[in-house]
């Protein structure tokens with residue numbers, strides 16, 4: 562792998578840094594969900610004005626046609642400043658690219674600009690109570706009646722549905738076909754009568770995802786993506802974009818710095834915890850694992866820069882990254898004891914949020930394909946073990 566940057570890439574980084582220096586949002590910890598959504602929308606609009614949203618999208622659709630290395634630089638510069646990508650991450654990473662591949666011209670013209678501008682926020686209606694890892698078992702029905710599909714059924718774990726304007730929905734249009742062959746991929750306006758969204762409160766106290774109920778919800782026929790009953794292919798395209806972009810990008814520099822700072826702050830046996838050899842060794846081990854993961858990520862990047870498709874390294878990165886993230890959070894909570902409950906970053910306090918991070922870390926080992934499913938993929942496709 563080649564770890565150096567070209568002159569063009571350095572110029573891209575310089576342009577981005579100049580723009581960020583002039584447009585940095587004030588540090589914000591919005592108190593309510595509505596305030597958080599407003600903050601993220603405003604930030605995405607600002608990014609959009611600077612043409613920094615969906616930079617990997619082709620220019621004809623409003624992107625910059627950014628190379629993979631430019632995307633890496635972009636993610637890096639945002640992460641260093643702890644900046645989010647905007648309000649519409651699923652729209653930018655999943656829905657837009659799927660529509661560019663499968664959508665009609667009318668669908669592309671209608672939906673793509675509003676994804677970039679954050680005027681329409683998207684959610685992903687795939688999972689159901691009886692269909693998660695085995696997604697093709699989904700039972701939500703869409704029956705064709707005249708100019709519409711009439712949708713009935715239930716989805717669950719739908720992230721952001723409570724603030725979404727549109728949803729990519731998988732529904733069964735032929736209940737008699739083999740399970741992968743009777744599914745269609747629909748674009749659903751969340752304001753359509755018959756949709757009920759119920760937030761699910763998590764153990765963090767937050768409510769980031771939801772149950773969604775569909776009762777006789779009419780979806781115009783022109784909102785189908787790809788062919789009727791061939792939605793599985795479209796759904797897989799979205800999942801490929803998901804695996805390439807989400808869940809595999811754990812960054813550990815910040816958490817490990819924060820953990821080291823916490824270990825310097827709390828006292829054990831009258832001394833700062835960081836002075837105990839066991840704690841120092843554990844911090845070093847986490848740092849080594851995080852560095853190994855970063856270099857594996859570069860290997861994946863090198864493959865893709867050479868024009869090869871994403872390999873099973875994506876599953877390894879998701880598995881190792883999400884499990885390491887969980888172990889770091891668990892260790893921090895054990896190390897800090899009661900301090901872990903302090904939820905601030907105020908001067909003089911141990912750096913906060915560790916309890917919430919531990920509670921949330923488990924979710925990352927489930928979302929986007931559980932650790933067991935990733936292990937199956939690694940076993941079958943990397944190690945060649947029998948099914």
Ligand SMILES: Cc1cc2nc3c(=O)[nH]c(=O)nc-3n(C[C@H](O)[C@H](O)[C@H](O)COP(=O)(O)OP(=O)(O)OC[C@H]3O[C@@H](n4cnc5c(N)ncnc54)[C@H](O)[C@@H]3O)c2cc1C
Pocket residue numbers: 684685686687688689690691692693694695717718719720721770924925927928929930931932933934937
């Ligand atoms: C934070 C978060 C956000 C999410 N956001 C969304 C969203 O926006 N939209 C959406 O549609 N879904 C979303 N999901 C749902 C997610 O995709 C599913 O939870 C996930 O695919 C697992 O499905 P399940 O929960 O039904 O568990 P199940 O598939 O029922 O699995 C239960 C257990 O069995 C294990 N298991 C299942 N099959 C196998 C197998 N073949 N081999 C070995 N072990 C197996 C699993 O690993 C797991 O431990 C989200 C989930 C989380 C946690």
